[in-house]
Amino acid sequence: DCDIGYGAHANYKPYEWVHEKGKVVGINIDLLDLLAQRADCSYEIDVYPWSDLMSYRFRHGDITMLSNEKPLTGSPRADEFRVQLQPVDVLFRYFITRKDSPDMLSMESLRDKTVLVVQNGVSDDYAESLKEEYSLTILKYTSIDDVLKDLSRGVGDVCFFNKNFVNDFLAMDEFQNLKVASIPVMPATMGFMLHQDNLKLYTKLDRVLT
Numbered sequence: 001d002c003d004i005g006y007g008a009h010a011n012y013k014p015y016e017w018v019h020e021k022g023k024v025v026g027i028n029i030d031l032l033d034l035l036a037q038r039a040d041c042s043y044e045i046d047v048y049p050w051s052d053l054m055s056y057r058f059r060h061g062d063i064t065m066l067s068n069e070k071p072l073t074g075s076p077r078a079d080e081f082r083v084q085l086q087p088v089d090v091l092f093r094y095f096i097t098r099k100d101s102p103d104m105l106s107m108e109s110l111r112d113k114t115v116l117v118v119q120n121g122v123s124d125d126y127a128e129s130l131k132e133e134y135s136l137t138i139l140k141y142t143s144i145d146d147v148l149k150d151l152s153r154g155v156g157d158v159c160f161f162n163k164n165f166v167n168d169f170l171a172m173d174e175f176q177n178l179k180v181a182s183i184p185v186m187p188a189t190m191g192f193m194l195h196q197d198n199l200k201l202y203t204k205l206d207r208v209l210t
Contacts, residue, residue: 002041007063028067038208069188087189093160095181110134114156116147
């Protein structure tokens with residue numbers, strides 16, 4: 001069998017998003033279509049909120065594949081149940097703070113800060129890995145929108161996201177008091193992830209990529 005149940009994010013431009021006509025489009029979808037053709041697989045796409053996509057749908061087998069980032073520094077908590085096909089891109093995340101906050105120009109700027117993250121996401125794993133070293137307090141949310149809203153209102157000190165991903169949010173009036181730091185942090189590979197229970201499918205898809 002070679003049936004792929006792909007879980008898509010509703011707003012992850014330019015990688016994947018729901019077009020105004022209701023169709024899921026983006027770089028990931030083009031790659032998924034090409035990969036499925038080469039592997040002689042069929043696929044179906046279901047769209048979920050990110051918090052539900054990673055923490056439940058993927059972990060519990062409702063979908064077999066999604067696209068996600070994997071920090072180059074390692075993400076052991078997430079890697080307990082997922083494997084990544086050959087990555088297609090390398091992304092960086094940036095510190096996002098309020099405009100009245102001091103500039104964050106290095107990792108040392110994180111020390112003793114309260115960090116806002118989306119639960120079960122890459123930033124959550126990353127923050128947890130730095131918690132002891134930098135004496136972080138971590139606040140966890142279910143969506144990027146909630147993270148940015150609280151940061152804008154004065155809760156916590158910083159969050160970190162893919163800059164392209166949050167550009168649309170930061171253009172909104174309610175987030176005009178937020179800024180993106182000029183220094184990139186947290187390099188991560190972007191690629192398709194499969195659950196470790198689907199190693200047969202992983203092997204087949206990985207073979208057509210090599």
